[in-house]
Amino acid sequence: MIQFLDVAVWAAPAAGLVFAFILVRKILRLPEGTDEMVRIARAIQKGAMTFLRTEYAYIACYVAVVFVVLVVLVDGRSLGDGKHGLADVLLRGTAISFLCGAIASALAGFIGMWVATRAGVRTTEAARKGVSEALAVSFSSGVVMGLTVVGLGGLGVFILMSIFKDPQIVFGFGFGASSIALFARVGGGIFTKAADVAADLVGKLEAGIPEDDPRNPASIADAVGDNVGDVAGMGADLFESYVGSIIAAMALGVAQFGLTGPGGGLPTAVMLPLYLAAAGVLASILGTFFVSTKDEKKIGAALFRGLLVSSAFFALMAFALVKFLAVRVPEHPPYGIFWAILSGLAVGVLIGKVTEYYTSESGPSVRGIAEQSKTGPATNIIFGLSVGMMSTVIPMILICTAIAVSYEMAGLYGIGIAAVGMLSTLGISLGIDAYGPVADNAGGIAVQAKCPAAVRETTDRLDAAGNTTAAIGKGFAIGSAALTALALFNAYQAASGVRQIDITKPNVIIGLLLGGTLVLLFSALTMRAVGRAANLMIEEVRRQFRDIKGLLEGKAEPDYERCVQISTRAGIVEMIAPGIIAVTVPIAVGALPFLGKEALGGLLAGALTTGVLFAIFMANAGGAWDNAKKYIEGGALGGKGSDAHKASVVGDTVGDPFKDTSGPSLNILIKLMCIVSLLFSGIL
Numbered sequence: 001m002i003q004f005l006d007v008a009v010w011a012a013p014a015a016g017l018v019f020a021f022i023l024v025r026k027i028l029r030l031p032e033g034t035d036e037m038v039r040i041a042r043a044i045q046k047g048a049m050t051f052l053r054t055e056y057a058y059i060a061c062y063v064a065v066v067f068v069v070l071v072v073l074v075d076g077r078s079l080g081d082g083k084h085g086l087a088d089v090l091l092r093g094t095a096i097s098f099l100c101g102a103i104a105s106a107l108a109g110f111i112g113m114w115v116a117t118r119a120g121v122r123t124t125e126a127a128r129k130g131v132s133e134a135l136a137v138s139f140s141s142g143v144v145m146g147l148t149v150v151g152l153g154g155l156g157v158f159i160l161m162s163i164f165k166d167p168q169i170v171f172g173f174g175f176g177a178s179s180i181a182l183f184a185r186v187g188g189g190i191f192t193k194a195a196d197v198a199a200d201l202v203g204k205l206e207a208g209i210p211e212d213d214p215r216n217p218a219s220i221a222d223a224v225g226d227n228v229g230d231v232a233g234m235g236a237d238l239f240e241s242y243v244g245s246i247i248a249a250m251a252l253g254v255a256q257f258g259l260t261g262p263g264g265g266l267p268t269a270v271m272l273p274l275y276l277a278a279a280g281v282l283a284s285i286l287g288t289f290f291v292s293t294k295d296e297k298k299i300g301a302a303l304f305r306g307l308l309v310s311s312a313f314f315a316l317m318a319f320a321l322v323k324f325l326a327v328r329v330p331e332h333p334p335y336g337i338f339w340a341i342l343s344g345l346a347v348g349v350l351i352g353k354v355t356e357y358y359t360s361e362s363g364p365s366v367r368g369i370a371e372q373s374k375t376g377p378a379t380n381i382i383f384g385l386s387v388g389m390m391s392t393v394i395p396m397i398l399i400c401t402a403i404a405v406s407y408e409m410a411g412l413y414g415i416g417i418a419a420v421g422m423l424s425t426l427g428i429s430l431g432i433d434a435y436g437p438v439a440d441n442a443g444g445i446a447v448q449a450k451c452p453a454a455v456r457e458t459t460d461r462l463d464a465a466g467n468t469t470a471a472i473g474k475g476f477a478i479g480s481a482a483l484t485a486l487a488l489f490n491a492y493q494a495a496s497g498v499r500q501i502d503i504t505k506p507n508v509i510i511g512l513l514l515g516g517t518l519v520l521l522f523s524a525l526t527m528r529a530v531g532r533a534a535n536l537m538i539e540e541v542r543r544q545f546r547d548i549k550g551l552l553e554g555k556a557e558p559d560y561e562r563c564v565q566i567s568t569r570a571g572i573v574e575m576i577a578p579g580i581i582a583v584t585v586p587i588a589v590g591a592l593p594f595l596g597k598e599a600l601g602g603l604l605a606g607a608l609t610t611g612v613l614f615a616i617f618m619a620n621a622g623g624a625w626d627n628a629k630k631y632i633e634g635g636a637l638g639g640k641g642s643d644a645h646k647a648s649v650v651g652d653t654v655g656d657p658f659k660d661t662s663g664p665s666l667n668i669l670i671k672l673m674c675i676v677s678l679l680f681s682g683i684l
Contacts, residue, residue: 008278009271011278012279013155019147020148030126033451038121040445043560044445047223047561048224052109052232055183063099070094074683093160093169094171097171101175101176102176105176105236108149108153109180109232120138121442124446132294134462135299138435139288139303142434143284145235151281153177153246154278161250165259167254174240175679181237182579185234186661188232188571189664190567191221191533192660192661194225194570194571195567196660197530198538201538201653202218205649212443214448214558216541220560222444225567234477238423240668240671245273250270253267253269253416255413256411279424284310285427287428303435319338322338328410329410332411336408339409344418344421344483348480361627361634365387365390369624370632377650387621403486416487416491437466440466478619478663478667482612484671485604485667492677502598507599514603515610522662522669526657529575537566537567585603603673611667611669611670612666612667618666622658622659626655628652629649632644
């Protein structure tokens, strides 16, 4: 049994990558449509790759610097003793693991976005046949992203653990993944929202044309942004959550059971997170075969059915693993580990349903925002803020329940394993999320290429469901971040030797306050970055409407490339400061004499509490504002052009950086800070 599982640990992720490759081949064989559709798609592909190449060039410089720092400070503290050469230091592995994590995360983001930019136009063409065919293309593209993430993540952790046999070293892999995730999320989020805000405000409100209209200069940049922010960014985000949860659970297993099992290898409990990850890949592949529908009103139900099938299949395999391996934590129930896994899995699904309730176009919260839009932007924004705040309550109760159940069933190890359970079916859950941007792109291409109205209606249905699935994906990412960060926090305590964090101590209180403040500072920087970038884009779109004769009449072509360049530059420049703060502040707090490692623990606790609340609030408020606008655009309350519609556009514009830049970036922030603290705990 153990030998079979040891093979499955690498064979299942490899099977996920093979299945993803098969889906890519299948997508690329599909027709792209008319010459005009192909022309627009090529412009989107070119813009996306231009941004990604530029972003990765800057990130490569950061990776090189951090690699050297890890070599000197973490792996090579004995470099100066004359007994250890550089080769000896590199074999210690933290810097190598970091480099592998950065490369794997960047590669996953690149593959996902490359496929998404080619699936959009094929989804538009498939929409001519019907919703079933269009859903198959867009969902397959999302699944490629999901399976690439779990395939590369699972293989990366397995290979590094096989080499170094120590989760403390393999945390470097998570650090590399977190670093890429933060820059990809922040940079991509700034890019996409700068274009989106300009397309909405100038296009819809000032010029009276849709954001996807070919006359709108920001339309191509907006379509590019959907891919760099919501595909590459979200993929990198969940990649680091996925590998972080596995490594943290293994580290807690080492703390509980040691590094050596009865047969001389790693203890079963230490290997269990990898076994569960392998089971999750297989469950995700199975679930993809249950996602199909011919009813355009049941797209969301079809996607959720696939997730439920995957979750149920994974739960059965998890029970079988716990039973046959007879793994348990002393002084806890015999099947306590299984109940911990199940609590994480169930809470992940439930958080998704709660998010759907607050952000769905048919839900009372979204329709309440739409009703408030009748009296102007102010009441729209007030009600939207209240929806976002209210939406934090149930998810936090669910997260607390998962923590309580998993701890009661299996101690601190149970919390780590619950995070693995929540992210186990990431292969399909990320696919459901990443399908949304592809459907959005397909709708934009349909408008710009002047496809028949029936095509646009089909893509609109896909897009509406995609908005809800995107919101669910963000809620899922935030929930998993809370459990993963808590597991990483416990691993930090074990690594640093801090047994208790006494909140009555002044240095700990300072750490708590600084942690909460850091969340607001990070949010302010990213929101302000979107505002500055959007301001540049708005001025450019206005200039083109003013200076290019015949543009609004459809007799001249806008300069799409200029708008892409503005968003690219803004996204790259503005991502630097938030990224530096996330890495340097924990080290500074831990290194200062009066503060130290206890204050650093307080910093992580303050950032975790405030960060999770702010992330849920911002993501759900933004999603609700977006769908309130779409609800009105569907014909409610006067439809497009009405006063309610204009107010809803303003609300959606405020919500854009909430849901696609600042909110999603916060869950990466709290995990990255935990990993940085963990890696540098030995020298603080």
